[in-house]
Amino acid sequence: MKLLTGNDLPTGDVLWWTGSTWSRHVEDAGDVGDRGESIARVEEGARRVNGAYVIDATATPEGPRPAHIKDRVRALGPTVRPDLTLKPADPAAGSWVI
Amino acid sequence: MYKYDQYDQQIVDARVEEFRDQVKRRLAGQITEDQFKPLRLMNGLYLQLHAYMLRVAIPYGTLDSRQMRMLATIARKYDRGYGHFTTRQNIQYNWIKLSDAPDILADLATVEMHAIQTSGNCIRNISSDQYAGAAADEVADPRIWAELLRQWSTFHPEFSYLPRKFKIAVIGAEEDRAAMRLHDIGIQLVKRDGVLGGRIYVGGGMGRTPMIAPEIKDFVTADDLLSYVEACLRVYNRYGRRDNIYKARIKILIHEIGADDYRRQVEEEFAHVKSLGLDPPKAEFERITAMFAPPSFVAADTPATPFVSSEVETPASATGVSTALEANGDFQAWRAQNTAAHKQPGYAIVTISLKPTGGIPGDATAEQIDLMADLAERYSFDELRVTHAQNIVLPHVRKADLYAVWQALDAAGLAPANLDLISDIIACPGLDYCSLANARSIPVAQKIATRFADQNRQRDLGELKLKISGCINACGHHHAGHIGILGVDKKGTENYQLLLGGSGAEDTSLAKITGPGFDEDGIVDAVETVTNVYLAKRAEGERFLDTYRRVGMEPFKEALYG
Numbered sequence: 001m002k003l004l005t006g007n008d009l010p011t012g013d014v015l016w017w018t019g020s021t022w023s024r025h026v027e028d029a030g031d032v033g034d035r036g037e038s039i040a041r042v043e044e045g046a047r048r049v050n051g052a053y054v055i056d057a058t059a060t061p062e063g064p065r066p067a068h069i070k071d072r073v074r075a076l077g078p079t080v081r082p083d084l085t086l087k088p089a090d091p092a093a094g095s096w097v098i
Numbered sequence: 099m100y101k102y103d104q105y106d107q108q109i110v111d112a113r114v115e116e117f118r119d120q121v122k123r124r125l126a127g128q129i130t131e132d133q134f135k136p137l138r139l140m141n142g143l144y145l146q147l148h149a150y151m152l153r154v155a156i157p158y159g160t161l162d163s164r165q166m167r168m169l170a171t172i173a174r175k176y177d178r179g180y181g182h183f184t185t186r187q188n189i190q191y192n193w194i195k196l197s198d199a200p201d202i203l204a205d206l207a208t209v210e211m212h213a214i215q216t217s218g219n220c221i222r223n224i225s226s227d228q229y230a231g232a233a234a235d236e237v238a239d240p241r242i243w244a245e246l247l248r249q250w251s252t253f254h255p256e257f258s259y260l261p262r263k264f265k266i267a268v269i270g271a272e273e274d275r276a277a278m279r280l281h282d283i284g285i286q287l288v289k290r291d292g293v294l295g296g297r298i299y300v301g302g303g304m305g306r307t308p309m310i311a312p313e314i315k316d317f318v319t320a321d322d323l324l325s326y327v328e329a330c331l332r333v334y335n336r337y338g339r340r341d342n343i344y345k346a347r348i349k350i351l352i353h354e355i356g357a358d359d360y361r362r363q364v365e366e367e368f369a370h371v372k373s374l375g376l377d378p379p380k381a382e383f384e385r386i387t388a389m390f391a392p393p394s395f396v397a398a399d400t401p402a403t404p405f406v407s408s409e410v411e412t413p414a415s416a417t418g419v420s421t422a423l424e425a426n427g428d429f430q431a432w433r434a435q436n437t438a439a440h441k442q443p444g445y446a447i448v449t450i451s452l453k454p455t456g457g458i459p460g461d462a463t464a465e466q467i468d469l470m471a472d473l474a475e476r477y478s479f480d481e482l483r484v485t486h487a488q489n490i491v492l493p494h495v496r497k498a499d500l501y502a503v504w505q506a507l508d509a510a511g512l513a514p515a516n517l518d519l520i521s522d523i524i525a526c527p528g529l530d531y532c533s534l535a536n537a538r539s540i541p542v543a544q545k546i547a548t549r550f551a552d553q554n555r556q557r558d559l560g561e562l563k564l565k566i567s568g569c570i571n572a573c574g575h576h577h578a579g580h581i582g583i584l585g586v587d588k589k590g591t592e593n594y595q596l597l598l599g600g601s602g603a604e605d606t607s608l609a610k611i612t613g614p615g616f617d618e619d620g621i622v623d624a625v626e627t628v629t630n631v632y633l634a635k636r637a638e639g640e641r642f643l644d645t646y647r648r649v650g651m652e653p654f655k656e657a658l659y660g
Contacts, residue, residue, distance in 0.1 A: 010125060010197040012149035047127050051145060068590060070529060073538075074147045078530035080458055080540045084178060084193075 001031040001059055003066065004039055005074070006052030014074045015049055022049060025086065026075035027063035065096075072097040099162055099481060100245045100389045102210045109252070110207045113214060117141045118200035125197065140220075142213025143199055146533050150194040153216040154206060158226035158244035158268070159187030159484040161211075166471035166482055168209045173464040176202050181467065183452060183460040185524055185575055186265075187225050187484040188216060192531050214252060219260045221251035221331075225267045227275045228483040231390060232447050232493040234439040238287040238294055240270035242390050243323065246378060249386075250324055257331055261338035262346035264331070265303070268296075277486060277578055277602030279311045280304055282348050283330055288317065295319045300330055300360070301352035304572035308608050309349040312357040314364060322368075324377050329368035333360065393479035393494055398444025402498040405476060405506045429504050431553060432515040437500065446500060448478070448492040449485070450507060451514040451522060455551045456544050459525040460488030462512075469510050477503055486575075486602075487524055487563075489517070519556040520564055520629070521547040524575050528568030528585060529592070535568035537585025537592035538618075542566055545622045550629075559629055562642045565600075578602035580643045581628065582609040583621060594621035598628065598654055599646045610651060613659050624658055631657045 003026075004017035015022040017039060019030035032039060036054035043049045056067040066072050077085030079094040087093040102110070117137070124134040138144075142153040154169070161169075169189055173181045176198045177191040184190055194202065206212055215223050224244040231239045247266060251257065257264070267278045270287040278284035284299035295317045302311030318326045334348045337355070352360045378386075438447040450470060453459050462470070470490055474482045477499050478492035485491060495503055507513040516522045523546060526532065528539030543566055550556055565579030569586075576582030582597035593615040600609030616624050629642070631654050636645045646654070 007145060007149075011195045012145060014148060044131070047125075050131055069592065070147070070533075070535075073529055077148060078192075078540075079538065080530050080544065 001057050003029045003055050003057045004032045004036045006049035009047050009050040029064045110212045114203045114207050121200050139217040142216035150196050152191045152194045154189050154213050155216050155223045156188050156484050157248050158224050161482050162480045163471040163475035165209045170464040170467035180461055180463045183484050183488050185486050219262050220258050221264045224248050225276055227269045228485040228491045229447055232440050233271050234441045235271045237289055238270045239390050240268040242387050244268045245386050261340045274604040279606040284311050290317050296323050301349040303349045304577045306570045308577040310606050314361050325371045326368055329364045329371045332367050333363045395442045405502040432504050432513050435515040436517045446495055446497050448495045449517045450490040450512050451516055452489050453522050454514050456548050458540050459523050459543050466510055518561045520550045520559050520562040524565040526567050526574035536587035537568050539566045539568040546625055560641055577608050596624050627657050628654050
């Protein structure tokens, strides 16, 4: 599957395209197929996202899992600071990245 | 320390307002990201993996307690309660909002700080010896020249759009604590027949093509120094490649045309530049020099001073060092490892290690930053230094006060006694934060530090500089590590190459790759393996690096790969 991701312009937060809007949680991301670049153009033009790009991912029961470790780090947060990730209550969340 | 005059302050204040307007226009959609990106980078603002990252300049790594407290305030007010001290003697914040950036720069400007020259193809923040003005082996204080170069280089119209970024280091001692020959220009202040001048090295660097700078001029008098550096830059600006980012650094130019031809062209340019009168007026140079006058040292036998702050209070009985020495082995170990000889009798240079076992190299919480500021104000004539090894220095501490300083540091988790030992690891932010990285650096550093946590084991290994980069750009200085580690992407997984034999000191050398890389746990085992080879092969008094240089790579490769 293909995901569209980027950053929120004023905050820099990592964003994922859900199919209709942007979410900070990769679990909400939807498959954009071959429409990623056209969605990115529209959304960047409206300043709802910054630096959007398409990535490969696999569908899992827990939700989409980006193919590359860099995007998994983006999706969760720094593996060395579990308290600063999107899942601070789950110290083992970093294993999803590796 | 240097203090801004009205011109410095006006320049920085104007820059803040200029950037405030640029951010406003970007958020309003009046300029695109392509237009905005070079503008934000000129103000140290990057977009990294999780958020914007702000790199704040700390000129030649020197700052006072007021500035240090502002760094803590920014961590607390705009970030997530911590900052990351870098290998360029700067500090980075990892969780910055674009909308906050102008206010942050405005706050920094109130304490004579900014983020200029921390990005872009300009002359970057000048780096220097963290022991400047304090080192027992110093010929001259390099901060005076670093400050002069800062003023000359900031917004220099010719050198704001160089072919590539440009890094200058200035040292004033025989011992190189600034990796001087791994800079685009390295200046070593020396005296010849009683006359102060500089030995000039040009064309060093790390990154994907590491090179040691050749000596371009064995002696330039102090009066000619700025003009000579200007000439070095002009030749580079004229002939440096702009068509290929990977061949754009000055080291490539000098490698391609040769040091002799480069030197010839610099000499020709210097003859012209010297006629332009670019060197500073005597009065201006004296104004700068006066700000780096030695502090008012007190007699060595002055009684010690207990430390009291809102966070830490040393016992009232802690008034002398001799009793404490006998009582506390941890203090003894710290004093032996983390203090250095000072040029003033009765004083020592203290290095605060930001490398606790299992911690993140270079990170400090807002509370720790505040504490270090308090200690600097109380015990070190209000001065701190950031080292390229990601530690903090209190440059002028009375030996009688060392125990009180240590107590305060220890209570805040800032007293690892590991300076220059295997756990004093340089590590770039790596793939946990950096958009350029291919692999994570910090977890590897944490695992190695944990593996070698035993203090006696570390001390037995002796001086061992281990440096980790998460990509080929080498922000973690892996080329200069006695042991270097380079993280790479191997078919989508993290892989770590091991390098041996590098040095960023006066015996500068580039590390060589041992062979095939390792996974995350494998690289920790590999480091242990090469240290075991060292222990088995070392001769009396040899450091790891000395043994490697004597026996060569083969025994290490044999142990690693069989």
